Amino acid sequence: MFTGLVSDIGVVERIAPRQGGARLTLRPGRLPVDALALGESIACSGACLTVVERGGGLVSFDAVPETLARTTLGAWRAGTKVNLERALALGDRLGGHLVAGHVDAVGEVIRRVPEGQGARLTVSLPPAIAPLVAEKGSIAIDGVSLTVARVTRTELDVALIPETLARTTLGEATAGTKVNLEADVVARHVARLREFDGPAGEDLARWGYGTGGAA
Template identity: 50%
Template sequence: MFTGIIQTVGTVSRITPSQAGSRLRIDCPLLEPSRWQEGDSVAVAGCCLTALALDAQGFSADLSAETLERTSLGALESGDPVNLEPALAVGDRLGGHLVSGHIDGLAEVVSIHPSGESRIARLRVPETLARFIAEKGSVTLDGVSLTVNAVDGLEFEVNLIPHTLAVTTLGRLARGARVNLEVDQLARYIERLLGASQ
């Protein structure tokens, strides 16, 4: 379980193809990964992955064929930055919202424009996911917990404050970019319960 509060931006240092998918190597010395346990969960651009081959400089993680197909991780190249958040420990602060790290789909940036020192990003989602997005509800984009400002059909807007722009990869967003989207868990469970009762 995660919160959507990014702890650092790591760097992809190596991508190795494998029979089952590929293996990522991510450098993130600020997180001191040598203190983790092999097998710990870490959210990479919002995707829950298993940390392997830990050392003081970083870690590796295997990407399955499904992860490569359903997320933006298959488009990563060596040198690319990625948002990182280790899994919550008991007693940790819950600063964002409850995030599973299970990506629902990709959202595409339709537009992005300044609003004072912030930026307003407008994104389009697949029709199957639009019903889960509500004004003042929560979404996770590339692992970042955000509040939805407005909803219009298949599109919604979020406000990216200066801090978010400075400490996450969302400061690099441009029109046409595709980002990992996780909708609010509560919305998914409510829809499932309502469907089962009908």
């Protein structure tokens, strides 16, 4: 699990095709590469990847075809900037929200407008994720924990403070930029429960959601 608080920006050094997938090699900016353990999970612009090699200032991950097809990783090239976050350790402060690193959909920045000292991004909302996004709820965009400022059936707005603009790749996001989207994990599971819900929400109530459940 992650918190959506980006700790570093890395740059893609090279991409090597591997049996339909790819080995992605990045050069972190500040992340202590030699301290990373093989098998450790790192959120790379919101996608949870496993460290398979590290050393010489570089860290490598293997991405399977499913990951390349369902995230922005398939469009990465040498020079692409990537948000990086190490996995949450028990006892750490949870400054953002719980992020699994499982990308739900890819959105596209529709527009960016200045707002005070920050900026407001409007991002397209694919149908698969739209029911999971609520105003004032949480969403991870390229691995960055953000609060939804406005949402419709087809788009959402987030307000970016100067710190976010300076410390993440969203500082360079403009109209047309593709971004990884992950909805709040609780919303995802509630939506799944609804698929099996009985009449008038009986099952959801029994499982403790809403009113009328067992004490």
